[in-house]
């Protein structure tokens with residue numbers, strides 16, 4: 573039977589990891605996969621995480637199942653992180669947290685929940701969006717549609733986005749990136765979030781907010797502006813949160829599906845269905861990552877260390893954004909790439925064309941996604957002059 577199976581290419585972003593490893597250019601630069609890097613190019617385990625793990629190792633007394641919703645201590649920690657301390661949504665008991673295998677697992681739970689409990693609803697994603705969005709929703713049986721997000725001049729096309737949202741059939745699902753839009757780095761202003769809220773209300777849309785980079789844009793609370801605005805002003809919102817980036821626990825697969833309902837009664841009904849979806853996919857989520865996050869967020873001391881480390885990561889990225897544009901000044905390219913300093917999060921849509929990206933790879937050993945998406949955390953004070961020279965050479 574297997575003789576009929578066709579081989580397909582692997583994930584283009586993850587494929588860059590292998591291609592980069594094989595390259596023997598001593599000056600090579602990895603701007604591919606979205607993983608944070610420090611000034612030395614490493615992705616170390618955060619200190620708060622190491623300390624939490626030491627405590628867990630000492631105190632862990634069982635490895636029994638943790639249940640389909642995961643560790644309640646994790647949910648109790650993530651809800652206020654995402655929705656805000658003292659959030660009226662939490663006070664009203666309208667929000668449910670389900671620990672998931674990464675943000676990806678939360679997205680799949682959301683997709684399966686929509687497919688089984690809200691049949692007939694299509695899902696609208698930004699064009700462009702994280703390529704895995706394009707796979708996850710159809711895999712659950714949903715029809716995926718796109719709204720514009722970037723214009724031909726590589727700027728946020730908010731007018732185009734809003735006009736498209738106004739045309740979405742009533743009741744459909746719209747996926748919004750909470751912050752640090754992947755792949756573009758273009759985020760909505762507070763005023764623009766307000767306008768999106770109005771259209772969502774008018775069209776009675778169900779927002780699904782993908783929140784994978786909390787703390788990487790402007791700050792933990794600042795980055796949560798959009799999801800909190802929607803949750804506080806709408807009866808129903810779905811949020812998929814990830815701890816992969818902000819706790820640096822990528823491989824521990826730690827995420828959370830947050831379901832916001834009209835009241836506590838409806839939330840409990842929804843929650844019971846989410847448990848079924850989780851059970852049918854993987855039964856219980858992996859425990860370790862959630863235990864780390866719970867340990868950190870329930871300890872004032874560890875939480876303070878973690879916030880400091882996260883601030884350092886965010887500040888490093890935002891400084892590198894400005895330094896990148898500065899490094900292009902001698903080549904007269906600072907205006908052309910000024911958007912990099914304006915964008916937020918791990919990624920920038922640089923405006924480099926696929927042909928330019930190919931040349932950067934082949935002639936300079938600089939790796940990024942062919943769309944022109946660069947992982948800004950791959951910049952460093954050491955490689956910026958080289959990057960600037962290479963970009964000038966392909967311009």
Ligand code: PLP
Pocket residue numbers: 606673674675676677702754782783784814815816822826827
């Ligand atoms: N959503 C977006 C936009 C992402 O960039 C990522 C990153 O990997 C995820 C979700 C999922 O993250 P993870 O499953 O690694 O927690």
Ligand code: TYF
Pocket residue numbers: 583585586604605606607702704754
């Ligand atoms: O977009 C990125 O680079 C990150 C990491 O299949 C990632 O979100 C990329 C591809 C993938 C899983 C994670």
